Structure formats: C-alpha cells, structure tokens
Amino acid sequence: MIDFKHIVGHEQIIQHLKDAIKSGKVSHAYIFVGEDNAGKNLLANAFAMNLQCEDREDKSDACGKCKSCIQAASNNHPDIIRITHEKASIGVDDVRIQVNNDIQIKPYSSPYKIYIIDEAEKLTEAAQNALLKTIEEPPVYAVILLLTNNLNALLPTILSRCVTLKCKAVDKELIKKLLMEEYKIPDYQAELSAVFAQGNVGKAVKYASSDEFIEIKNDVLHLLKYIDDMELYEIIDGLKRISENKGNINDYLDLMILWYRDVLMYKVTKNLNLLTYKEEYLDITKQANIKSYEGIEKIITAIEKAKIRLNANVNFDIAIELMLFTIKENGND
Known part of the structure; x- marks a missing residue:
C-alpha cells in the first residue's frame, strides 16, 4: 500500500480526498470508477491509509511511520477490511456477513472502519440492496469504498448516495518518467508503453516489463x-x-x-x-x-x-x- 505522494496522476481526486480529510467532511461512501489498472486500488488504499494515520502533520498526508500506517502498508490493518468473494459475483451473503454484520462492531484502534469492495460491478442486485441499507444509515465511523470499471452496473439508489470519483487518463510524459525512473525501463520502451497504455499507469507498467x-x-x-x-x-x-x-x-x-x-x-x-x-x-x-x-x-x-x-x-x-x-x-x- 502506498500513500498519495507516490501516486502518479489523478491530482483532482487526490486533492478532493485531501480536502475532505482536512475539513473533517469525509463521506460515508465513495465510488472510484475507471478501467482495470487505472489506479482505483491505489487511490482507495492511500485514502484508507491517510484516514487511519495516527500522525498526519498537515492533516492530509499519512506519515508512513506510525503503527497504523505500517499495518496499512502491509495490508494487515484491523480497521481496513477488504471484501472477498469466492463466486463470480458478490452475493448478498458476502455483503451481510462481511459488511452489514461487521460494521456494527466499533473500530479496534482507529477513528474509522473502512470497507473496500473491489470489482463492485460484480455485486448482485440483492447484494446492492443489502449494502444500500448500510449506506443509508451508517455508523459515524464507517467509510465504504466501492471500486468499479462499470458505473452502469450499480443501482441508481447506490449512485445517488455515494461520492463518485472518476479516474482520468494520466499524462503520457508522467507515465514515461515513472517507467524510466522507478522501473529502469529504457527510453524507447518506456515511450511505447506509455503511449500504448493510453493513460493507464497500471497497463503501462505491465506492458513495459x-x-x-x-x-x-x-x-x-x-x-x-x-x-x-x-x-x-x-x-x-x-x-x-x-x-x-x-x-x-x-x-x-x-x-x-x-x-x-x-x-x-x-x-x-x-x-x-x-x-x-x-x-x-x-x-x-x-x-x-x-x-x-x-x-x-x-x-x-x-x-x-x-x-x-x-x-x-x-x-x-x-x-x-x-x-x-x-x-x-x-x-x-
């Protein structure tokens, strides 16, 4: 898990999330939408780390050193829960057991209890309706993050109660710089991968290597x-x-x-x-x-x-x- 400082692009989304943290006006539910590998997971993970950080100097950037940040970085934070599913879809029982029932238990050690639901487009209609009840009347400490590549797969009632953040294409030169500096990809290969990925950092990294x-x-x-x-x-x-x-x-x-x-x-x-x-x-x-x-x-x-x-x-x-x-x-x- 990485913090906002290490994410390439998505400046508007990052600023929106930082402002929410600084002002104390964090929504109970967010939707991160974008194609696969576009950065949804990075943004959600960084947001979760920042929310739980015990020592934010400027009130919006995680310190990366406290116990909470270390736990978040190792995907071992007790109050950052990732919803899992064994079937092709995310069913109503997955939501009831992993979200609705669990959310009533207060956070173990942090100000928030954060639920990250990746591939939210796989939520069945019944699962979405079950989740809707929690989004409508969440505990004060709850934050639900839905990650999806298809906004149309979510019910209008879900959409209307969430803050939607759309991942836009990242500038080609920023991607090329990342590939060359962080992954030591040669100039020509970095250029081709950056162009070919069409603004998708994850794809560019995958192609380059x-x-x-x-x-x-x-x-x-x-x-x-x-x-x-x-x-x-x-x-x-x-x-x-x-x-x-x-x-x-x-x-x-x-x-x-x-x-x-x-x-x-x-x-x-x-x-x-x-x-x-x-x-x-x-x-x-x-x-x-x-x-x-x-x-x-x-x-x-x-x-x-x-x-x-x-x-x-x-x-x-x-x-x-x-x-x-x-x-x-x-x-x-």
Missing part, C-alpha cells in the same frame, strides 16, 4: 515492415501467428494502429521526434514515402473495423484476413 508484450510487439513489427513485399501465403502464415494469441488480439491491433499513425504523422510533418516507434524510423519513413494519405487512412479504418468485428464475435480468421488484405492492397499507392 512484460516479455509477452515485447514478443507481440516484435511480431507486429515484423509483419508490418515486410507485408508490402510478402506473398499471399506469407501473409496467411502471419495470420496463423496472430491466431495463436487470440487473447491478446486487441494488443496486436492497437500496436498496428500506432504504426500506421506514425506513418501518417511522418508523411504530414516529416518530424521524427513525433513518432512512437522512433527506433523504426527507417521503415516508417519508407512507408510514408510510398503510401498515399488515402491509403494510410483506409488501413487505419480497416484495423479499427477489425476490432469492432471481433468485439461483435465475427469469425476471427475472416475479420483478420479482411484487415490484412486491406493493408496489402494499400501497400504501394
């Missing part, structure tokens, strides 16, 4: 560098290679879009510094010189259509084949 992601990137680069010169059977072989990693297909397609956006960017600006794939500038500039604006836009559109088709459960091979053929057709305009 993942051998699988590097392998996917290398597969994509090999295919896109040489597809204009490939024979049909070679393209089909490339298709088979992609088919082996269906679970990562969106990563493949997003990397391909980044490549052709680089081609388009260089064609428009002739500025190598604006490229994501800076180390591949020779192939980027080569393709920019032989492809037309219309051809590049057709390719990008074809890749985006492939993503839509796959999300709609269109036959995988057909969707990818159509995309690759469009790329091939617009190779040398």
